[in-house]
Amino acid sequence: MTRLTLLPLTLIATMAIASPAAAHGMKVFAKVVGGEVSGYGFFIGGGRPQGVAWQADMGATALAEGQTDAMGAFAFAAPKAVTAPVIITLNTGDGHIARATLGPERFGAAPVALPAQQENAPSPAAPAPEVAAPDVAALVEAAVAREVAPLMERLEQMDNRMRVTDLMSGIFLIIGLAGMALWARGRRK
């Protein structure tokens, strides 16, 4: 039993040391900048899905499709009017399928809503700055999207980062379950 116990433990240890941050599973990262939707697929733990079919849909309407490039990236023009969440699907063809959903708010939230807000704010307080409100809105939007994009990317990565602590907690949970099962069996005797 000791040898038997040692073998899996060695395996686990090797795996944990070899690549603590690696994992498996595909994710899609997508961002909207200046009227273009772009992004890429990635495998948790490394690797990009290259030359893989992707497809973008808004509700029932297909927006665009194509194949990812060497970096697993895709891009297409953002739709004029966003009526439903835009869903980008990557399918490697071997059962790895991942989706990213971009809600309408990611497309600069309805060209209708934002200028309305803008008008509300400046008109009573400061009388008419020279630039037209919709222009400012578009500029701010583009700038913010540009600034936020790397942050979003980082968030996505952190979200998927495998930590040794997660791994260890899983293993100890399993050991705990085994202990509970043994205890329950011991009581029944």
Added chain:
Amino acid sequence: MAHIPDGLLTLPVLIGTGALAAGGVALGLRALDDRAIPRVALLAAVFFAASLVAVPVGPSSVHLMLSGLMGVMLGWGIFPAVLVALALQAALFGLGGLTTLGTNTLNIALPGALVGMVLGPMIRSATSPARAGALAALGAVLAVAGTAAGVALALFLSAPEFTPAVKVLGLTYLPLALVEAGVSGAIVTFLARVEPHALHPNLHSVEDQPA
């Protein structure tokens, strides 16, 4: 791959595979005794950890499953082991999903259990450790093929447009099957040499009477 995420499969597929997986888990739990519990837990931990080491292959990415080995060593005990490990992977790492837990458990555990049932007795009665290892390698290949077929079938039944392409499957699962064969073969050769009892799922009951 073997981890089908939430939201792809239709309800009948989820329920059907879930029920089958529950049956397998029940069979596995019934076979658990004091000796089996730590073994199931250990291999569940190995399976849990192994799936976190992903290797990019072609357009995709693969990881070890060792389901053939688990089937030989655990018999039907592979079902609870895989279920627990998959549940933890879904909860901690977002691999697969909670609704597809039954489907994924079935796809991974059933081929392993069948390999254990068919090849297990031959491996245990093999005349030399090398022969046992070779049989285990064959079992690993079959288990991977079974899992690939299960994933393909589940996707085909739910969303035909997502059915994996045979070419891509071959491209990604073939290297995986070969690596699995190597690893499983090495482990079984080692166990057959130093601890042949470890290859028996159950020492008390009649040899290889599953369920």
